[in-house]
Amino acid sequence: MVFFLISMLAIVGMLLSEIPVAFAFGLGALLFAVLTESNISFLMPHGFQTSSGFALLALPLFIMAGTLMGKGGITERLLNFINAFVGRTKGGLGAVTVLACAMFGAISGSATAAIAAIGQIMVPRMVKEGYPEGHATALVACSSVLAIMIPPSIPMIVFAIAGGISVGAAFLSTLIPGLMLTTIYCLLNFVFLRNNDTIVIAPKQPFTETAREIATTGSQAFFSLLMPLIILGGIYSGVFTPTEAAAVAVIYSAVVAMFIYRGMTLAGLYQAIVSSAVITGSIMAVLFFLFIMSRTMVLEQIPNQLADLLISISDNKIIILLMINVLLLLIGMIVDDVSGGILAAVIFLPVIKAIGVDPVHFAAIVGTNLGLGNISPPCAPLLYMAGAINKLSLDKYLKPTLKFLVFGHLPMVFIVTYIPEISLFLPELVLGKF
Numbered sequence: 001m002v003f004f005l006i007s008m009l010a011i012v013g014m015l016l017s018e019i020p021v022a023f024a025f026g027l028g029a030l031l032f033a034v035l036t037e038s039n040i041s042f043l044m045p046h047g048f049q050t051s052s053g054f055a056l057l058a059l060p061l062f063i064m065a066g067t068l069m070g071k072g073g074i075t076e077r078l079l080n081f082i083n084a085f086v087g088r089t090k091g092g093l094g095a096v097t098v099l100a101c102a103m104f105g106a107i108s109g110s111a112t113a114a115i116a117a118i119g120q121i122m123v124p125r126m127v128k129e130g131y132p133e134g135h136a137t138a139l140v141a142c143s144s145v146l147a148i149m150i151p152p153s154i155p156m157i158v159f160a161i162a163g164g165i166s167v168g169a170a171f172l173s174t175l176i177p178g179l180m181l182t183t184i185y186c187l188l189n190f191v192f193l194r195n196n197d198t199i200v201i202a203p204k205q206p207f208t209e210t211a212r213e214i215a216t217t218g219s220q221a222f223f224s225l226l227m228p229l230i231i232l233g234g235i236y237s238g239v240f241t242p243t244e245a246a247a248v249a250v251i252y253s254a255v256v257a258m259f260i261y262r263g264m265t266l267a268g269l270y271q272a273i274v275s276s277a278v279i280t281g282s283i284m285a286v287l288f289f290l291f292i293m294s295r296t297m298v299l300e301q302i303p304n305q306l307a308d309l310l311i312s313i314s315d316n317k318i319i320i321l322l323m324i325n326v327l328l329l330l331i332g333m334i335v336d337d338v339s340g341g342i343l344a345a346v347i348f349l350p351v352i353k354a355i356g357v358d359p360v361h362f363a364a365i366v367g368t369n370l371g372l373g374n375i376s377p378p379c380a381p382l383l384y385m386a387g388a389i390n391k392l393s394l395d396k397y398l399k400p401t402l403k404f405l406v407f408g409h410l411p412m413v414f415i416v417t418y419i420p421e422i423s424l425f426l427p428e429l430v431l432g433k434f
Contacts, residue, residue, distance in 0.1 A: 050291040065253045069108065101146045148374075286338070
C-alpha cells in the first residue's frame with residue numbers, strides 16, 4: 001500500500017506540473033513496478049493484450065462519429081430542431097444547449113466531443129443573444145458530462161471492460177440519472193436567468209408558425225434524429241454489439257454528412273479522421289499504462305487492502321459509500337473520465353462487492369461522480385476545456401459553474417448513490433440477469 005501511495009502522489013505531482021497525462025501514468029506505472037519488483041516483461045504484454053480487446057474498438061469509432069457529426073452539419077441541425085421548441089422563451093437557448101449535449105451523448109459518448117461540437121456553436125450564439133459569457137460557458141461545461149451518462153458512453157465501456165461487467169448494463173445504469181440531470185440543468189438554467197434583462201427573446205409567434213418551424217427543422221434534422229435511435233435500438237434489440245454500433249455510427253454519420261447534408265468534402269473527411277486519430281492515440285496511450293498499473297495493483301492486492309482499510313474505518317455501508325464518493329471526486333478532478341473509469345473499477349470494485357453493492361449500481365455512481373469531478377476546480381479538465389474553446393478566463397465562469405454543481409450535480413450524486421433502484425431499474429427491465 002505504501003508503494004502504491006508513493007506512485008499515486010508522483011502521478012498527481014506530474015499532472016499538476018502539466019506533464020501530459022499519458023507520460024504521467026506511464027512513469028507512475030514504471031515507478032510502481034520498480035518499487036514492487038514486478039516483472040515488467042510480464043506486464044507489457046498484458047497492457048497490449050487488454051488494449052487490443054474487441055470491445056475497446058468502440059472507443060475510437062465513437063470518437064470518430066462525434067467528430068464527423070460536428071464537422072458535417074449534423075450537430076447544427078439537431079440544435080435548430082431543439083431550438084424550435086424552446087428557443088423563444090427566456091433562457092431557451094440555454095435549455096437547447098443542455099438538450100443538445102444529452103442528444104450528442106446518445107451518439108458520440110464523449111464529453112470532450114460534446115464540448116467541442118456544442119460549445120463552439122452555442123456559446124457564441126448565446127452571447128450574441130445577451131447571455132452572460134460566464135453562464136454560457138459554465139452551462140456547456142456542466143452539460144457536457146451528460147455525454148458520459150447518456151449511453152453509449154465511452155467511460156462506461158472502459159469501466160465495464162476493466163470491471164468485468166456487462167457493457168449494456170453499464171450503459172443503462174446511467175440513463176435515468178442522465179435524463180434526470182438533463183431536466184435539473186434545464187430548470188436551473190431558467191431559474192438562474194429569471195432576473196436577467198439583457199437576454200434578447202425572439203418575438204412570440206402564432207402556434208401555426210411554431211408548428212411549421214418545428215416541422216421544417218424536424219424534416220431537416222430527420223437523419224440526425226434517426227442516428228441515436230439506430231445506435232441504441234440496435235444495441236438493446238441485440239442486432240449488434242456496442243462495438244458494431246460504433247462502426248455503424250461512423251458509416252452512418254459519414255454518409256449523412258457527405259451525401260445527404262453535403263456539409264463535408266473529402267478533405268473535411270480526411271481532417272475529421274486525422275483529428276479522431278490524434279484524440280484516440282492520446283487516450284489509448286493513457287489506457288495502456290493504466291492497464292499495466294492496474295495489473296500491478298491486482299498482483300500486489302492493493303484493492304483488497306483498500307477494502308480492508310475502508311471497512312476497518314466503518315462497517316456502515318452509507319459511510320463507506322460516502323468515502324468512496326469523496327475519493328472518486330478527487331480522481332475525477334485529476335484525470336479524464338476514461339482514465340477515471342478504469343481506476344474506479346480496479347481500485348473500488350472489491351470494496352463495493354465486500355459491502356454488498358451491485359457492480360452495475362456502482363457503474364452509475366462512477367459515471368455520475370466522475371462527471372462531477374471533471375468539472376470541479378481546481379483541476380477540472382472539462383471545465384478548462386470549455387473555457388479554452390471560448391477563450392474565457394476561469395474567474396468569468398467559475399461562480400456560475402459552482403452554482404450548477406452545488407444545486408444540480410452534487411445532489412444527483414447522492415440520489416444515485418443511495419437510491420440504487422434508479423440505476424438498476426432499466427438494466428433489470430431490459431437485460432434481466434446481467
